[in-house]
Each structure stands twice: as structure tokens, then as C-alpha cells.
Amino acid sequence: xxxxxxxxxxxVLKTGQSMTLLCAQDMNHEYMYWYRQDPGMGLRxxxxxxxxxxxxxxxxxxxxxxxxxxxxxxxxxxxxxxPSQTSVYFCASSVPWGSSYNSPLHFGNGTRLTVT
Amino acid sequence: xxxxxxxxxxxxxxEGDTVxxxxxxxxxxxxxxxxxxxxxxxxxxxxxxxxxxxEKKSGRLSSILDKKELFSILNITATQTGDSAVYLCAxxxxxxxxxxxxxxxxxxxxx
Numbered sequence: 001x002x003x004x005x006x007x008x009x010x011x012v013l014k015t016g017q018s019m020t021l022l023c024a025q026d027m028n029h030e031y032m033y034w035y036r037q038d039p040g041m042g043l044r045x046x047x048x049x050x051x052x053x054x055x056x057x058x059x060x061x062x063x064x065x066x067x068x069x070x071x072x073x074x075x076x077x078x079x080x081x082x083p084s085q086t087s088v089y090f091c092a093s094s095v096p097w098g099s100s101y102n103s104p105l106h107f108g109n110g111t112r113l114t115v116t
Numbered sequence: 117x118x119x120x121x122x123x124x125x126x127x128x129x130x131e132g133d134t135v136x137x138x139x140x141x142x143x144x145x146x147x148x149x150x151x152x153x154x155x156x157x158x159x160x161x162x163x164x165x166x167x168x169x170x171e172k173k174s175g176r177l178s179s180i181l182d183k184k185e186l187f188s189i190l191n192i193t194a195t196q197t198g199d200s201a202v203y204l205c206a207x208x209x210x211x212x213x214x215x216x217x218x219x220x221x222x223x224x225x226x227x
Contacts, residue, residue: 004158031214033214040125040219041219042204042217042218042219042220043159043204043217043220044217045214048214058214090158090159097147097208097210097213097214104150104152104161104164105159105161105206105215106161107158107159107160108158109157109158110157110158
């Protein structure tokens with residue numbers, strides 16, 4: 001049982017390049033999320049998904065796109081990377097919010113992205 | 117707009133000290149408050165609090181929620197260097213919105 005797995009772990013991009021971050025979970029969770037974490041800023045929600053085929057914007061969605069074609073996968077895309085997107089990206093998953101009080105987020109180990 | 121504020125933002129203590137981390141919130145339709153510990157990688161879940169006044173405990177860590185005054189505290193007694201981490205507070209609401217996170221408190225425990 002791997003939980004939430006993110007690939008890659010590290011990546012360096014040049015400004016203007018594109019890339020996709022992959023998140024996979026094996027807990028059959030309905031909900032999945034992408035966060036970015038910057039020093040002093042805490043975790044900020046980029047996009048999230050409440051089910052296969054659905055996505056929604058979070059707090060900081062600009063410059064990112066997402067897709068949830070399969071329940072277990074949630075992809076985060078950067079079409080034209082900018083230095084401001086240098087960050088650590090975390091994927092998370094959970095059961096639906098209303099289903100149980102015992103529904104903390106389960107996080108992946110993060111992807112450290114540097115854009116030069 | 118829902119808001120979660122943690123204080124202090126950073127803290128340095130010596131091994132054996134007791135620390136108190138604070139989390140206050142202003143949200144619509146509060147459901148629960150969660151504490152996470154983040155060392156080098158993924159945040160790991162510590163506690164979920166839904167009712168006022170009931171202390172949750174796990175070893176040297178404990179937490180309590182005050183729904184009237186809209187805050188929670190996380191206590192760590194007899195701190196160890198392994199307690200060094202960022203501690204994150206998050207609030208869940210009963211609306212159709214994700215968790216709202218605070219900016220975290222960075223705790224450094226020195227020998």
C-alpha cells in the first residue's frame with residue numbers, strides 16, 4: 001500500500017518549458033488536490049478534484065492546468081514555466097468531505113521544482 | 117473569506133522545554149480542526165478536533181479546541197530534537213470547500 005505517490009521528485013526547468021507532474025493514489029479516494037508550498041506561505045491550494053473527470057480552481061490556479069482522467073491519478077501541468085513557479089508541489093487525497101469526520105488529507109512526498 | 121492564523125511563525129527552544137503553538141480561525145460553518153507535522157517531506161496527520169474542551173493526546177503532544185473563542189493550541193512537553201518540524205493547522209468546513217491551512221509554525225529544538 002503505497003498511499004500517494006508523486007513523480008518526479010525533483011525537476012529543473014528553463015523559463016518557457018512545459019512539464020507534467022503526476023500524482024497517483026491507491027486508497028480509492030474520491031478527492032485529490034495539488035498544493036504548492038513556499039517559504040513563509042504555508043500550503044496554498046492550486047487545483048482540486050472531487051471525482052473522476054471533474055476539476056476546480058483553488059487559491060492560486062493561474063499558470064497551471066490539471067486533469068483527472070482516472071480516479072487514481074491527478075496530473076498537474078505547467079504549460080510555460082516561470083521562475084515564480086519555483087516551489088515544492090504536494091499532491092494529496094482524501095475521502096469526500098461530508099462522509100466522515102475522520103477524513104484528513106493524505107499527502108505525497110512532494111516534487112521540488114526549480115525554474116531558471 | 118475563511119482564514120486560519122498560526123502563531124508564532126517560528127520558535128527556537130531547548131530540549132526538555134514545553135511549547136505551545138497557537139491556531140486561530142475565522143471560517144463559515146466550522147466542522148473540524150486538524151494539526152499536521154511536517155518534517156522534510158509530506159505533512160503527517162496528528163490530530164483532528166471537532167468538539168470544544170476535549171483534549172486529544174498522543175504521547176508528549178496534546179491539543180485542545182475552543183469553539184467559542186475560535187482557536188486551538190498544540191502543546192508539546194519535554195521537547196526533543198525530533199520534534200523539530202513545521203506544524204500546520206487546517207480547518208475543515210461543512211461547505212463544499214477544501215481545507216484551509218495556516219502558514220505553519222516552524223519549531224526548532226536545540227540540544
